[in-house]
Amino acid sequence: MTRTTSRAAKRVAAFGVGVALVGSLAACSSGGSGGAGADSASADEIEAALQEESTITVWAWAPAVEPIAEAFEEKYPNVTVDVQNVGTGADQYTKLQNAIKAGKGAPDVAQVEYFAIPQFTLGESLADLSGFGYGDLEEDFTASTWNAVTQDDAVYALPQDSGPMAMFYRQDVFDKYGIEVPTTWDEYVAAAETMHAADPNQYIAGDTGDAGFTTSMIWQAGGHPYSVDGDTVSIDLQDEGAKRWTETWNPLVEQKLLAQIPGWTDEWFRALGDGSIATMLTGAWMPGNLTAQAAAGSGQWRVAPMPQYEEGDTATAENGGSSIAVMQQSENKLVAAAFTKFATAEEEGRQISFDAGGFPSTVADLEDEEFLAEAPEYFGGQKINEVLADAATNVVPDWQYLPFQVYANSIYSDSASSAYTNGTSLDPVLEAWAEASAAYGEQQGFTVETK
Numbered sequence: 001m002t003r004t005t006s007r008a009a010k011r012v013a014a015f016g017v018g019v020a021l022v023g024s025l026a027a028c029s030s031g032g033s034g035g036a037g038a039d040s041a042s043a044d045e046i047e048a049a050l051q052e053e054s055t056i057t058v059w060a061w062a063p064a065v066e067p068i069a070e071a072f073e074e075k076y077p078n079v080t081v082d083v084q085n086v087g088t089g090a091d092q093y094t095k096l097q098n099a100i101k102a103g104k105g106a107p108d109v110a111q112v113e114y115f116a117i118p119q120f121t122l123g124e125s126l127a128d129l130s131g132f133g134y135g136d137l138e139e140d141f142t143a144s145t146w147n148a149v150t151q152d153d154a155v156y157a158l159p160q161d162s163g164p165m166a167m168f169y170r171q172d173v174f175d176k177y178g179i180e181v182p183t184t185w186d187e188y189v190a191a192a193e194t195m196h197a198a199d200p201n202q203y204i205a206g207d208t209g210d211a212g213f214t215t216s217m218i219w220q221a222g223g224h225p226y227s228v229d230g231d232t233v234s235i236d237l238q239d240e241g242a243k244r245w246t247e248t249w250n251p252l253v254e255q256k257l258l259a260q261i262p263g264w265t266d267e268w269f270r271a272l273g274d275g276s277i278a279t280m281l282t283g284a285w286m287p288g289n290l291t292a293q294a295a296a297g298s299g300q301w302r303v304a305p306m307p308q309y310e311e312g313d314t315a316t317a318e319n320g321g322s323s324i325a326v327m328q329q330s331e332n333k334l335v336a337a338a339f340t341k342f343a344t345a346e347e348e349g350r351q352i353s354f355d356a357g358g359f360p361s362t363v364a365d366l367e368d369e370e371f372l373a374e375a376p377e378y379f380g381g382q383k384i385n386e387v388l389a390d391a392a393t394n395v396v397p398d399w400q401y402l403p404f405q406v407y408a409n410s411i412y413s414d415s416a417s418s419a420y421t422n423g424t425s426l427d428p429v430l431e432a433w434a435e436a437s438a439a440y441g442e443q444q445g446f447t448v449e450t451k
Contacts, residue, residue, distance in 0.1 A: 036049055036054070036331060036332045036333065036334055036335070037330065037331040037332065037333050038131075038333060038334065039127060039128065039131045039333065040131025040132060041131070041132055041333075041334050041337075042133075043133065045334060046132065046334045046335075046337065046338050049332075049334035049335050049338070050076045050078070050079060050334075050335060050338055051076075051078060052078060053078045053079075054078070054079055054080070054332055054335050055079070055080040055081075055082060055332075056079070056080075056081055056082070056107075056108040056109060056330070056332050056335050056336050056339060057082045057084060057107040057108050057109070058081060058082065058083045058084065058107055058108065058109040058110070058111075058339070059084055059085075059086050059092055059095075059096070059107040059109070059110045059111065060083060060084075060085065060109075060110065060111035060324075061085050061087070061088045061089070061092065061111065062111055062160070062322060062353075062356070062358070063356045063357070064352050064353040064355075064356035064357075064358060065083055065111065065343070066083050067352050067356070068342070068343045068349050068352045068353065069081035069083045069339075071342075071348055071349065071352060072339055072342050072343075072349070075342075075348075076338075079335055079339075081339060084107070089113060089116075090406055090410065092110070092111070093112075093116055093119070093406055096110060096120070096125070096327075097119075099329070100120075100123065100125045100329070103329075104329065105329075106125075106327045106329040106330070107327060107330075108326065108327060108330040108331075108332055108333075108335075108336040108339075109324060109325065109326055109327065109330070109336050109339055109340060110324075110325050110327055111160070111322050111323070111324060111325075112126075112157060112322065112323050112324075112325045113320070113321065113322050113323075114145070114148035114149070114159075114318065114321050114322070114323060114401070115212070115215075115401045115405045115406070115409070116405065116406050117148060117149060117156060117157060117323065117325070117401075118228065118400075118401050118402065118403040118405065119403050119404060119405065119406055120156075120325070121151060121154075121156045121403075122231075122403040124328060125327065125328055125329075126156040126157060126325045126326065126327065126328060127156075127325075127326040127327065127328050127330065127333055127336075127337070128154045128155060128156060129155040129156070129157070129158065129326060129337060129340070130153055130154055130155045132334075132337045132341075134155045134158065134337070134341065135153060135155050137155075137158065137341075137345055138150075139363070140345055140362055140363060140364070141158075141159050141361050141362055141363065142159075142162060142164075142361055142362075142363060142366070142392050142393070142395070143395070143397060144162070144164070144318050144392070144395035144397070144399070145159035145162050145318070145321065145323075145361040146159065147397070147398070147399070148318075148321075148323070149323050149325075156325060157323035157324060157325035157326075157340075158323060158324055158325075158340050158341065158343075158344040158345060159321070159323050159344060159361035159362075160321075160322050160323055160324050160343060160344050160353060160358065160361065161285065161321050161322060161353060161358035161359050161360070161361055162283075162284065162285075162318060162321045162359055162360065162361040162392060163282075163283025163284055163285050163318050163319045163320035163321040163359065164283065164284050164316055164317075164318060164319075164359075164388060164391035164392040164394075164395055165216060165220060165281060165282060165283055165284075165306055165316045165317050165318065165319045165391060166281075166282075166284060166303050166304065166305060166306060166316070166387055166388055166391050167182075167279055167280070167281055167303070167304045167305065167306055167307060168279060168280040168281075168282065168286055168290070168301055168302075168303055169181060169278060169279040169280075169301070169302055169303075169304060170275045170278045170279070170297065170300050170301060170302075171300055171301070171302045171380065172275060172300045173195065173202070173275045173278040173300075174191070174278070177191075177194055177195045177198055177202075179191045179194055179195065181302075181304055182307050183304075183305075183307060183308065183311065184307050184308050184309070184310075184311055185248040185307045185308065185309055187307065188204070188248075188279075188307045189248065189251055189252060191204055192204035192205075192252055192257040192258075193255070193257065195278065196255075196257050201276055202276055202278065203257060203258060203259035203271075203276060203277055203278065204252070204257060204258070204277075204278050204279055205252075205258055205259070205277060205278070205279050205280065205281065206258060206259035206260070206261045206263065206268060206271065206277045206280075207252075207253075207258045207259075207420065208258075208260055208261070208262055208263070208417070208420050209412065209413055209416030209417050209419070209420045209429075210263065210412070211408070211409035211410075211412035211413075211416075212319060212320065212409060213281075213282075213319065214412065214416075214430075215401075216317045216318065216319040217245045217249070217281070217317070218237075218241050218242045218245050219241070219317035219318070219396055219399050220245075220306060220315055220316055220317040220396065221241040221242070221244040221245040221248075221309065222240065222241040222244065222309075222315065222396060223239050223240065223241020223242045223244070223245065224239065224241065224398065224399070224400070225237045225239050225241070225242055225434075226400045226401060226402050226405075227400055228400055228402070228403055231445065231446050231447060232446070232447045232448075232449070233402060233403065233438075233441055233446050233447070233448045233449070234448075234449045234450075234451070235402070235434045235437055235438050235441075235448060235449070235450050235451070236434070236450070236451035237430040237431065237433060237434040238427070238430065238431065238434075238451065239451070242430055243427075244309060246425070246426045246427050246430065248309075249426060250425050250426055250427070253419060253420060253423060253424070253425075253426060254423045254424065254425065255423070256423045258420070259271060259276070259277050260420060260421070261277070269293045269294045270294075270296075272290065272294040272297055273294040273295065273296030273297045274296060274297070275297065275300065281306065282319055282320075283318065283319035283320040283321065283359070284359040284388040284391065284392070285320060285321070285357060285358065285359045287376065287378070287379070287384065288357035289357075290378065291376070291378045297378075298377065298378045299377065299378065299379075299380050300380070301378065301379050301380070302379055302380060302382050302384075303379065303382065303384040303387045303388065304387065305387060305390070305391060305394075306391070314390075314394040315394060315396050316391045316394050316395055316396070317395055317396055317399070318395055318399075321359075321361065323344075324339075324340045324343050324344050325340070326340055344361075344362075345362070350362060350365060359388065360389075360392075366389040366392055367389070371385050371389070372385050372386050372389060373385075402437065402441070403441075403446070404437070404440060404441055404444060404446075407437075407440055408433070408436075408437040408440070411433070411436055411437070411440075412433055414432075414436070415428075415429045415432035415433050415436070416429045416433070434450055435450065438450045
């Protein structure tokens with residue numbers, strides 16, 4: 001397989017907009033037991049459906065989906081794929097939830113980020129793809145992304161890309177201050193103190209309080225703050241992993257060693273380009289964004305594994321990434337399921353996704369020699385995919401999100417922003433976030449236990 005090393009800029013981090021979960025605990029109507037809207041079918045029945053004239057609607061914002069749809073139409077000329085960008089992330093989820101509540105108006109297929117899947121599965125809004133034989137695809141995908149789209153034997157989506165975390169860093173900055181690239185969090189904090197003491201305009205990272213980053217960091221620290229059993233939810237943002245992370249991150253916040261520059265702004269990309277922000281702890285999808293929007297840093301950036309709490313450990317987490325799901329409302333599930341598989345599990349669709357900036361969620365692609373041998377000039381000729389692919393195998397298992405994580409993420413800054421601005425502890429931030437999330441969950445009909 002051939003891949004391009006210049007990847008289109010792509011933002012996979014979700015920005016919070018509350019999504020009402022009215023009716024989320026009530027099951028939605030099934031797509032039926034036969035015909036195009038059936039919830040199960042053999043490969044032959046799916047192939048027969050693809051030979052008939054039909055149209056499916058796809059809601060997605062990722063740039064790869066449009067060319068994937070075109071390739072699918074070329075392969076199956078009787079099928080029309082209507083791709084609609086109705087908003088990014090939470091904007092789309094609001095529209096989806098409204099259509100689910102109304103019982104009509106949902107697309108056949110939707111792009112859904114991993115953290116948002118529990119919200120839609122609980123209300124039985126996503127079709128279970130195991131009836132199409134897609135449970136057999138488990139070995140094709142990484143364990144962490146497959147865990148995100150499945151529950152017991154049910155398959156509610158197929159992973160499109162992934163975001164195993166790594167440390168992106170400026171080699172020139174570490175060389176300038178005579179600092180070894182940190183392998184532990186103690187070394188990371190010490191490096192932050194050294195470089196900022198030498199130059200008050202130099203920061204090891206930028207962080208103004210982001211919910212997705214926070215949950216990923218707790219995940220990497222071994223935390224399991226959320227557990228879900230039907231409509232009973234437990235929230236413990238003071239568990240061992242959460243405390244482990246805040247003990248590391250609090251000194252950076254309290255000593256104001258983190259650049260207070262909002263992410264994804266022009267100022268942020270300038271700081272990445274000139275090196276005044278020396279590291280990013282983020283998902284493996286980041287290279288295309290740096291290449292496209294921080295060109296001044298070309299040749300200086302490198303990639304290393306995430307720092308560890310104990311020397312020699314290899315733990316990491318996922319940050320970002322999306323799946324492709326079939327909506328239960330779809331009356332053309334056979335064709336919708338075929339498109340979902342084409343976009344995520346078949347070579348042609350996967351290739352288009354990679355060329356548009358996606359990082360693989362498929363084991364075969366992560367082990368592909370050509371992929372591993374890529375050595376982008378932007379990263380000084382380093383074989384960065386060796387590091388990123390290894391990270392994909394070291395994601396801490398069994399992570400769970402809340403069934404109202406979209407809303408929870410949207411309110412994180414309510415408590416976090418003042419801590420980052422004033423340089424105060426993040427522990428009260430997590431306590432307040434847990435309480436506010438729990439209150440919302442109870443309003444939506446969940447039984448919520450907090451610790």
